[in-house]
Amino acid sequence: xxxxxxxxxxTNIAHRRQPNRSRGGDILxxxxxxxxALIMVYPLVFALAASLKPLDxxxxxxxxxxxxxxxxxxxxxxxxxxxxxxxxxGRYLTNTVLITVLGTAGHLMVASMAAFVxxxxxxxxxxxxxRLVVVALMFSGYVTGIPNYLMxxxxxxxxxxxxxxxxxxxxxxxLFLMKQFMESIPMALLESAKVDGASEWRIFxxxxxxxVKPAWLTLIxxxxxxxxxxxxxxxxxxxxxxxxxxxxxxxQAGGIARxxxxxxxxxxxxxxxxxxxxxxxxxxxxxxxSSGIKE
Amino acid sequence: xxxxxxYINLRKRNLSDAWYRAKQMYVCYLFLLPxxxxxxTFYILPMFTSIRYSFTYYNILEPARxxxxxxxxxxxxxxxxxxxxxxxxxxxxxxxGPIGYILSFMFAWFxxxxxxxxxxxxxxxxxxxxxxxxxxxxxxxxxxGDVYGYLNSFLVRTGIINAxxxxxxxxxxxxxxxxLVLLWMSMGTGFLAFVAGLKGVDQAQYEAGxxxxxxxxxxxxxxxxxxxxxxxxxxxxxxxxxxxxxxxxQTMALCGYPSTDYAAHTVxxxxxxxxxxxxxxxxxxxxxxxxFLTMILTNKAIQSMLRRIGT
Numbered sequence: 001x002x003x004x005x006x007x008x009x010x011t012n013i014a015h016r017r018q019p020n021r022s023r024g025g026d027i028l029x030x031x032x033x034x035x036x037a038l039i040m041v042y043p044l045v046f047a048l049a050a051s052l053k054p055l056d057x058x059x060x061x062x063x064x065x066x067x068x069x070x071x072x073x074x075x076x077x078x079x080x081x082x083x084x085x086x087x088x089x090g091r092y093l094t095n096t097v098l099i100t101v102l103g104t105a106g107h108l109m110v111a112s113m114a115a116f117v118x119x120x121x122x123x124x125x126x127x128x129x130x131r132l133v134v135v136a137l138m139f140s141g142y143v144t145g146i147p148n149y150l151m152x153x154x155x156x157x158x159x160x161x162x163x164x165x166x167x168x169x170x171x172x173x174x175l176f177l178m179k180q181f182m183e184s185i186p187m188a189l190l191e192s193a194k195v196d197g198a199s200e201w202r203i204f205x206x207x208x209x210x211x212v213k214p215a216w217l218t219l220i221x222x223x224x225x226x227x228x229x230x231x232x233x234x235x236x237x238x239x240x241x242x243x244x245x246x247x248x249x250x251x252q253a254g255g256i257a258r259x260x261x262x263x264x265x266x267x268x269x270x271x272x273x274x275x276x277x278x279x280x281x282x283x284x285x286x287x288x289x290s291s292g293i294k295e
Numbered sequence: 296x297x298x299x300x301x302y303i304n305l306r307k308r309n310l311s312d313a314w315y316r317a318k319q320m321y322v323c324y325l326f327l328l329p330x331x332x333x334x335x336t337f338y339i340l341p342m343f344t345s346i347r348y349s350f351t352y353y354n355i356l357e358p359a360r361x362x363x364x365x366x367x368x369x370x371x372x373x374x375x376x377x378x379x380x381x382x383x384x385x386x387x388x389x390x391x392g393p394i395g396y397i398l399s400f401m402f403a404w405f406x407x408x409x410x411x412x413x414x415x416x417x418x419x420x421x422x423x424x425x426x427x428x429x430x431x432x433x434x435x436x437x438x439x440g441d442v443y444g445y446l447n448s449f450l451v452r453t454g455i456i457n458a459x460x461x462x463x464x465x466x467x468x469x470x471x472x473x474x475l476v477l478l479w480m481s482m483g484t485g486f487l488a489f490v491a492g493l494k495g496v497d498q499a500q501y502e503a504g505x506x507x508x509x510x511x512x513x514x515x516x517x518x519x520x521x522x523x524x525x526x527x528x529x530x531x532x533x534x535x536x537x538x539x540x541x542x543x544x545q546t547m548a549l550c551g552y553p554s555t556d557y558a559a560h561t562v563x564x565x566x567x568x569x570x571x572x573x574x575x576x577x578x579x580x581x582x583x584x585x586x587f588l589t590m591i592l593t594n595k596a597i598q599s600m601l602r603r604i605g606t
Contacts, residue, residue, distance in 0.1 A: 021511075021512055022511065024513075025511075025512060029310055029405050031319070032405070033402070033405050033406070033409075033417065035401060036402065036421075037417065037420045037421070039479070040420050040421055040423070040479065040482075041420050041423070043424070043430065043431075043433050043434065043437065043479065044427060044430060044433075045465070046426065046433055046437065046445075046512055047430055047433040047438075050433070050436065054404045059443055061452040063445055063448055085592075104593045110329045110330045110333065110486065111330060112331065113326045113327070114326060114327045114329070114330035114331070115325055116325070117322075117323040117326040121320060123316060123317060123320040123323045123324070124313040124314075124316055124317045125317075126323070126327075129327070129331070131340065132473050133334070134533075135591070136334070136338050136339070137533050137534075137537065138533055138537055138590055138591050138594040139342075139535070139537060139586075139587050139590045139591065140537050140538070140540070140541035140590070142541050142543065142563045142566060142583070142586070143342070143345065143427065143583045143587045143590070144337070144338060144341035144342055144345060144583070145566075145570065145583070146345065146566075146576055146579050146580055146583060147340070147341035147342075147344035147345045147348065147580070148337055150338065150344065150355075150576070151336065151340065151341060151344070158519045166333060166337070167333070167338075169329075169333050170330055170333035170334040170336075170337055170338065172334070172338065173331060173484075175334075200322045200326070205328070215467075221426075222484075222603070223452065225426050228428070229428050229429065234571055244429060245428075245429075249429070251375065251434055252429075259436060260430065261431070263436070266428070266429065266430055266432050266433055269427075269428030269429060270423075270426075270427035270428045270430045272428075273426040273427065273428065274419070274423050274426060274427060277419065277423075277426060278419055281415060281418060281419065282415075284487065285418070285487065285490060285491040285494065286491070287489035287491075288488045288490070288492070289491035289492060289494065289495045290489065290523075291488045291492075291527065291530050292488070292492065292525070292526020292527045292528075292529065292530050293526050293530045293598075294526050294531040
């Protein structure tokens with residue numbers, strides 16, 4: 001690890017001295033990057049600022065970006081509004097946390113087990129199965145939404161949290177990224193363990209899994225990002241089982257009178273995935289380096 | 296005849312070989328089993344059921360009734376709103392797909408040359424919009440139709456317009472706003488793969504490039520960087536094509552569902568309309584099947600194009 005960072009530093013210095021870069025081009029690129037970065041970040045800052053504005057500033061004319069007297073009133077109001085809802089706020093939160101935690105943990109386990117054998121062994125059907133997973137990356141969940149609903153009905157899972165959790169276990173993107181990453185583990189490592197008499201399960205659990213921690217984080221962020229935002233309004237209809245996102249979006253839909261609270265909701269919803277990403281960026285990029293589709 | 300027999304014998308031998316190897320490696324199948332069962336149940340089987348239901352009239356209450364190609368014929372010949380939704384989806388896909396993809400690569404490429412700490416910040420800034428939950432909701436306030444909307448108030452104050460524009464309810468502007476919001480969100484998974492892939496290109500190849508007379512950054516991009524990035528480019532393309540054809544949440548949140556004159560109606564919102572509002576599952580399945588075929592074919596076509604880069 002230490003060695004890697006030093007070589008990186010060296011290449012970085014080399015990078016800045018590349019002989020075939022024009023000064024003018026560099027300046028132009030920096031300008032473009034800076035400008036676009038502002039555009040990218042503006043709506044997010046805007047949401048944050050709006051969530052901290054008192055009512056009179058939200059409807060001030062002309063409007064200004066940053067609040068003059070920042071306040072947490074909107075967040076407090078949000079708690080009050082949610083407190084008056086039919087189902088207590090804590091219930092929505094518990095539902096979403098449960099879905100996110102169980103779905104992500106199961107996905108990590110199930111996808112890693114499959115990725116391990118697909119990456120490291122060549123058994124009849126393994127290539128065909130992986131090709132099928134790549135095809136599944138090419139269509140979105142909307143396409144299979146209706147038959148999925150019918151399938152869940154037949155399995156008596158509709159209107160339970162499992163209707164969201166179980167399909168999340170087998171999300172193709174997780175298996176794909178994990179398999180591509182595991183291919184970099186040297187076969188010799190597994191063989192030496194096998195010589196020592198370790199079972200496949202022990203090889204998987206004690207050698208492979210500890211070696212792919214960056215990929216764990218990547219699977220976790222993709223899974224959390226999907227499940228934290230899941231509305232599931234089509235498969236869950238009992239109010240007490242609904243997700244946080246669903247409840248919060250009802251508030252966002254509350255119209256102009258709730259602009260401040262709606263902004264507060266947006267902030268709560270975006271903070272979770274962004275924070276996880278900031279904390280695990282290095283590992284995620286390490287995993288994505290092996291994400292390519294090889295020919 | 297004898298070649299035929301030889302072929303059959305060969306196949307038989309291959310099959311028994313495969314069977315033997317499969318028995319030897321049965322542990323592999325045990326590892327694959329949990330994923331395979333769920334994957335087939337929730338991703339592969341539904342695809343086939345969807346195709347089957349698309350040839351039926353099915354409203355959940357009564358058993359499905361076979362009606363042949365009628366759903367497809369109605370979709371193409373009678374359903375004007377479907378045609379609007381196809382048009383909108385294609386406009387969105389053709390603009391945000393390629394532009395989002397190229398921008399993702401371009402910014403990843405620019406960011407790659409930044410110093411280390413600045414690069415980390417830049418990656419977060421560019422990637423954040425695509426993972427920020429439904430932060431696109433905030434554009435509803437920016438583009439609000441009254442004079443308190445940020446854009447309207449700015450334009451009115453500077454004298455460019457003298458009455459507020461209904462950005463999200465006037466069919467003239469809706470698609471433009473949607474496309475802008477989607478472009479804002481387009482630096483997604485593909486972008487991350489590009490950033491990571493660019494970091495991994497072997498430095499020695501660039502140095503060899505200087506010696507061999509690669510004169511500027513564009514030549515370097517074409518002769519060294521792009522060929523090295525081919526697997527990432529393929530992966531990024533899959534991600535952005537699939538996303539570009541599945542747009543629905545953003546249009547529903549910003550322009551409403553249904554939107555004025557269906558001006559921001561997409562194929563997926565049309566599918567929602569028939570599937571979850573009218574419970575005409577057969578019809579909705581026909582829409583889903585067409586969408587599925589479009590996604591797969593576009594992906595295949597783009598992949599064969601990308602494979603030619605730098606060769």
